[in-house]
Amino acid sequence: MSTDTVSNATSTPDVEQPWAELGLKPDEYQRIRDILGRRPTSCELAMYSVMWSEHCSYKSSKVHLRKFGDIPQETPAGKMLAGIGENAGVIDIGEGYAVTFKVESHNHPSYVEPYQGAATGVGGIVRDIIAMGARPVAVMDPLRFGPLDAPDTKRVLPGIVSGVGGYGNSLGLPNIGGEVVFDPTYLGNPLVNALCIGVMRHEDLHLANATGVGNQMILYGAKTGGDGIGGVSVLASETFAEGGPTKRPAVQVGDPFMEKLLIECTLELFAAKVVEGIQDLGGGGLSCATSELASAGDGGMRVSLDKVPLRDASLSPEEILMSESQERMMACVTTDNVEEFLKICAKWDVQADVIGEVTDTGRLEIDWHGERVVDVLPETVAHEGPVYNRPYARPDWQDDLQADGAEKLPRATTGTELRDTLLKLVASPNLCDKSWVTDQYDRYVLGNSVLAQPEDSGMIRVDETSGLGVAVSTDCNGRFAKLDPYTGAKLALAESYRNVATTGARPAAVTDCLNFGSPEDSGVMWQFTEAIRGLVDGCIELGIPVTGGNVSFYNQTGETPILPTPVVGVLGVIDDVTRRTPIGFTAEMEGHQLYLLGETEEELSGSEWAHVVHGHLGGRPPAVDLAAEQQLADILINASRDGLIDAAHDVSDGGVAQTLVESALRGGVGARVWAPDGLDPFLFLFAESAGRAVVAVPRTEEVRFTDMCTARRFPHAKIGVITGDSLDVQDQFELPLTELRTAWTRTLPAVLS
């Protein structure tokens, strides 16, 4: 087949082109023709189709995401050094350090090929972090699956977990947190979100652009192969239709060993100061890297596509432009530094080739064996894709759903019934022990993991001398978001914020992964806009900015979308990690007083209790009071710093009962507890009101601690004491920890082993 050159395209305007198969709509194809003033070449068509896909262009979400810009771009820890639009957001955490973090989705590939989909999800987010100039220091993976006992879950879950572990473990990055959640709506659409945290010195920050006429463009890392061709345009931007053709070839295949070399090699390149700008090749491959680097620069770019090293010599130029082969990076390097650059790559056995240079034409020109196959303005590819104002409307069923509250459902009343309810909840898939998953992840490598799952947040020591550290938690209750997406998004933010503060760190910044159904469904689009409105309002009120994130649409099977799932990751800073607060009740804490902070209301709608005991979802989610969350965070952070508490655990899914069970089993010591005056024992144990935490206070600090709460007029009630080897709910029931542990730990192994 002869090459479709620019001159060929000009002279043959009427050739039929496969724009529909590449995921473009008729008006989008026409727009490309209008921009170029001719039909696109097949290579140009490949580039536009990739870059104008939902995944790369955010065409359905862009108008709404802009609202994140309304949040003040300052963090409580320090300046924001890079924000939305860069590979990842960067914030100043003091002592000359900066931290970068971001969460992204890899949902669709993980359904098609669980192991590789999840593995390359980790790989992609790690490259975003190294592209900023940072050393990756930890990963976290919020995962969501269909019902635990569904046959397809047994296919998808083990593959995804071993993919996350297989890739992250081989990179030597500790996995310090995340989530494992089950809900029927995720059955055909598992959610694989991957978060990475990186650390750098301020002066090491690098932004992705190609500037300086004559500078050389170097492609380094793995060779380009035929895997992942059209991944974003075809896979991530379409709904899975039953009976459709298999899409396996569109999933990428990961090589973590190459990525580990790429990390060390890239950090050495930065340290040697031989890099002007850098970008990873992820979704969109070379189409994305060349057009984004060129449009962020001050000139143009010329690339010889035939210089790209190939794993498969039969690849066409179109395929090379679309390939999403993993473990590749592109750098802009001055001619003086090329030799040194190539030398460092050779030291790490990393292939590197000069494939182009920065020009002064303002255009992106790509040649294939001397013939021009692409001649475009790079910004038309990278940034001027279609923008949709998708119609959105509150679904008809929303009122009925909200009217159907769980508060009216029958509840356990006697001690025996409460005991049975607790055991049932503790053993339920969402609340049970997740060690079957997390024991497949290395949480110790690098030696700086101060806290890891099942703690409230993962915490990493940044500086061994000063003890400066960061903590991150990811959270979302999709059921709350379904009941009310605005409040649900705020609740996700509040929970993540609270989890970070509970460990003693001050929340500073947010990343989010917005997982939703089809944007072509006006109800889904309403959920999406409401969730963003909730996050923006919430962040403004809490005074923390969104530094970056990702949108994943089309998570639905047929007409059924997933629960709206705006996963929120909050990053906090702690001056001295030795002051961190763990969740466990340990032998040294025998006799410590337990306090419940915050108000408990009759809030059961969307709770685990309603889900597990009644299979019910309806009503309104718990109220969210962000001013109270801030007060609670202040108390937790100050109490941690001043040594007033030795353990703390946030109250969320499953209520106070679950909080107490997790703390007792974590540290191996039980508690004797009671409902505070006037609170019904059932609500005490199982209500899921927000803004609460349980803390363990040494007797010697009790007065100081309660004085602090009283001075701040924050609700606090003594609910018990750490003691013994059982959970004893006075006047109701007593459960030995051994029985609790058996119930809590056996659920996942029983199904998955």
Added chain:
Amino acid sequence: MKIGVVTFPGSLDDADARRAATVAGAEPVALWHGDADLHGVDAVVLPGGFSYGDYLRAGAISRFAPVMETIIKKAGEGLPVLGICNGFQVLCESHLLPGALIKNHHRKFICKDQPLRIENNRTAWTSDYDANHEITIVLKNQDGSYVADEATLDRLEGEGRVVARYLAENPNGSYRDIAGITNERGNVVGLMPHPEHCVETLTGPTTDGLGFFTSVLKAVVSS
């Protein structure tokens, strides 16, 4: 007193091993796989990781690195060498230690806090432990199942060369619950669990791993 830590392509716990050397009071020296010079170190640690991605067989390619030629030679002359996890695999592939490490019997990567018994406290790396000292350190591996033929296993047991044995549940299917072994001279030790992750209470489950690094300091001083 210098402890060298080799970095192969794909080594992951090299920085941890250097930190452990520092905590024990030694000077850590980074050694590069492609450099046959040991730069005057008094002992060597082959760290954990997935060198060369474990794509052929764990440790099978690293064993041919230039630095290994020198280490194999010096180990024969008594240089203390500790291979942790992937390093243990490299030692077996190098025939400095007998047997081999294969995939865990449950086929999954596992990361947990593992109780062990130190059964030989006469090696260069274990003299700071009491006889039959029970410790808990981090275990994390994919290919951690120690295997050897019956005659070799009997010989290791008979000569007291089983350095550490798993307590409680066998985590990976290792024959006779073996977690670590030594050579006849006691200067080369291979260990599947990770003492280097257990040198600080802040970041490890215990500080039970520090003894490996303090032991070798004494071994070097007294030799």
